[in-house]
Amino acid sequence: MSGTADPKLTDLPLRPELKGEEPYGAPQLDVPVLLNVNENPYPPSAAVIADIGRAITDAAASMNRYxxxxxxxLRDDLARYLGHGLTTANVWAANGSNEVMTHVLGAFGGPGRSALTFAPSYSMYPEYARNTHTEWLTVPRRPDFSLDVDLALRSIAEIRPDVVLVASPxxxxxxxxxLDQxxxxxxAAPGVVVIDEAYAEFARPGTRSALELLPKYPRLAVSRTMSKAFAFAGGRLGYLAAAPAFVDALRIVRLPYHLSAVTQAVARVALAHAPEMLRQVDVLRGERDELERWLQTTGLDAAExxxxxxxxxxxADRHQVWQQLLDRGVLIRETGPQGWLRVSVGTPAENAAFRDALTEVLPTAERAGDE
Structure with missing residues (x-):
């Protein structure tokens, strides 16, 4: 007799609200062009990789210790990177912004409490709420996906949510x-407000960050990630800036030693190389704007x-379009409102491959609203 027993999932005493649920997971397929999970397509340089290797070696020397x-x-480095007069006490870090958000809802959500956001928004938010027994509530955005501030304020006054969560971008x-929105x-919010700025570095020049609001609002937090602009998705490092008391609340619910020595070490290397790591952001911003203009020339709608x-x-059938692109070696994301697809901005060659594939697909793709 070896191995384990082999029950079906339905045979196990799973929490009722988890029955029938599927694990989160965008497709991870081996195709030539990967444009589905908003990764930075440019890997670290040889110099950064060498420094990461040395940092891992140094961390390994004390791996027997917590x-x-x-x-x-690391939090001190993050505070210096963010600026705005922030200090170590203002910053919290965790394994990706996913864990940061779980800490927020663990501290300020929970049974008998609610969290509100503005849909469509990040697909993981309701899962954070579910996992922390927080009631999940949404208010629709305008047809152009901008915030309907009047509706938002009326909803906040009526619902009185414990957490308001806004992703911007x-x-x-x-x-x-x-910023005025x-x-x-x-x-208006009676509880805490979290502005998720995971993509802040890619915003158009002149865009103001919610970090400017932190001195005025003690219940505000602004979350960021190193996964996107820093090309550090594999490093799993998210962080949040807030008042020290807000950070202390997250320290109560975090698991002991939640950030490994290796994660801390390599994230500090990335921050030390911030100018180099962020160099491609301007390139990607330009590619994004060019790709957006091209999509509009095809007669498609493209959100700004x-x-x-x-x-x-x-x-009319977005899955068919997604599949036809995949058949041509281009993986994008089937997500968002019905009828829409999302493409990550890649290298010029990857973007060209996407344009070529979509050009082949469009003549047979039925548009929503077509007769």
Missing amino acids: PERDAMA NNPTGTRAE LEALCD SDANFILFGRF
Whole structure:
């Protein structure tokens, strides 16, 4: 007798709200052009890779010890990167922005509490709520995917949510909220407000960050990630800036030693190389704008994006279009409102391959609303 028993999932005493659920996961397929999960297509340079290797070697020398529990040195580096007068006490870090958001809802959500966002938005948000037993509520955006501030304020006054969560630039639409809109939400919210700026570095020049609002609002937090602009998706490092008391609340719910010594070490290397790591952001921003203009010339709708991806449509059968692109070696994302697809911005060669594939597909693709 070897191995384990082999029950079906339905044989196990799973929490009722998890029955029938599927694990999160965008397709990970081996195709020539990967434009589906908003990764930065440019890998680290040889110099950065060498420094990461040395940092891992140094960390390995003390691997028999637990890592620095609160990642103070890393948080200090992150505070310096963000600027705005922030200090180590203002910053929290975790394994990707996913864990940061789970900490937020673990501290401020939970049974009998609610979280509100503005749909369509990031598909993982309701899963964070589900996993923390937080009631999940949504209010629709306008048809152009901008915030309907009047509706948002009325909804906040009626619902009185414990957490208001706004992605800006928003995923999957790429649209950003203006700073005065975010300020209005902060004025109205009875609980905490989290502005998710995962794609902030890709916003158009002159875009103001919600970091400017932190001195005025003690219940505001602004989350970021190193996965996108820093080309550090494999490093799994997300972070948040807020008042020290807000950070202390997250420290209560985090698991002990949640950030490994290796994660802390390599993230500090990436931050030390910030100018180099961020150099491709301008290139990707230009490619995004060019790709957005091209999509519009095809007669498709393309949401105005301040991120490193574009939502475009509308198709009567988006899955068919997605599959036909995949058949041509181009993987994009079937996400967002019905009829829309999302493409990440890649290298010039990858973007050209996407354009060529879509050009072949469009003549047979039925548009939503076509007779």
